[in-house]
Ligand SMILES: NC(=O)C1=CN([C@@H]2O[C@H](COP(=O)(O)OP(=O)(O)OC[C@H]3O[C@@H](n4cnc5c(N)ncnc54)[C@H](O)[C@@H]3O)[C@@H](O)[C@H]2O)C=CC1
């Protein structure tokens with residue numbers, strides 16, 4: 001069977017990782033990536049063998065920098081079956097007309113509004129909803145992390161209510177422009193944060209409220225999660241459920257911070273020290289007065305990457321069963 005042709009529009013933190021993950025699968029291939037200017041990332045993309053496309057007015061600058069240009073972004077889109085739009089939040093929506101005109105499917109990221117795509121996606125929770133769809137949005141990193149723990153607990157015990165406080169990394173490690181560098185910023189001050197409502201876009205029946213603050217760190221986000229469950233259960237029951245989830249990792253063995261999780265990623269030899277799984281602190285899983293509490297850390301740069309691969313498989317009708325797609329993606333990526 002011919003491989004599905006995937007184009008990556010926007011080759012930053014998320015785009016470059018989606019390209020590499022797609023490249024590892026045997027049922028899809030990268031037919032192009034887009035960059036708006038020549039730099040080390042553009043050169044590395046070219047050296048990896050990804051055809052580089054750019055804006056019409058940037059083609060000369062690329063060529064001058066020694067980077068062959070395969071064509072315009074419009075050309076790239078025309079060559080694809082599905083475009084994964086990884087442009088900055090709010091920019092992606094401007095591309096919808098381009099995708100519609102070319103008749104290609106498109107995936108957006110969590111920086112765009114739900115209404116743009118009509119389907120908000122998490123592979124564990126609602127793989128089937130994206131099946132055969134033209135437009136899908138993979139929810140943001142924090143929302144992905146929440147869906148992965150809420151969905152299996154809801155299936156097993158029923159979730160009556162979720163309260164979550166998110167401590168968000170202020171910027172990605174590569175980002176020299178964002179802050180704060182010396183402040184804790186309630187973000188947003190007006191409640192709730194977008195994460196609770198976004199979880200409801202994936203699982204409408206979940207009662208959840210979320211609050212968020214930004215901290216001067218770049219490595220990972222950390223969540224304090226509190227859930228009221230419908231059925232009585234023990235912390236050990238919850239741990240057992242988490243252990244069954246291929247994209248949830250229970251951590252301990254002296255790991256007491258996000259810095260040590262990133263070190264774990266390095267020691268595991270993960271590309272770019274990526275941690276594709278939710279990292280739940282084993283010792284934090286606690287039942288108190290019938291309610292569940294735990295801490296989890298979310299590697300914002302990489303957690304949504306396997307879900308993007310699964311979204312492609314669902315939209316392109318390559319695999320009907322979500323669990324099988326997840327297993328296939330995991331195998332190829334080494335999760
Ligand atoms: N960085 C993160 O932690 C996460 C980001 N997301 C979401 O993923 C999306 C992308 O975010 P990042 O990768 O962090 O952004 P980024 O800023 O690292 O990368 C965006 C890339 O798109 C390029 N670009 C800008 N305008 C373009 C255009 N018109 N056409 C083609 N390329 C263009 C930029 O030059 C850059 O290379 C956003 O919706 C964001 O909310 C989701 C999960 C985690």
Ligand SMILES: O=C(OP(=O)(O)O)[C@H](O)COP(=O)(O)O
Pocket residue numbers: 089110111140141142143168170195300
């Ligand atoms: O998807 C993310 O966070 P979110 O789940 O809090 O929206 C990414 O960390 C991007 O967040 P940013 O908008 O602070 O760069």
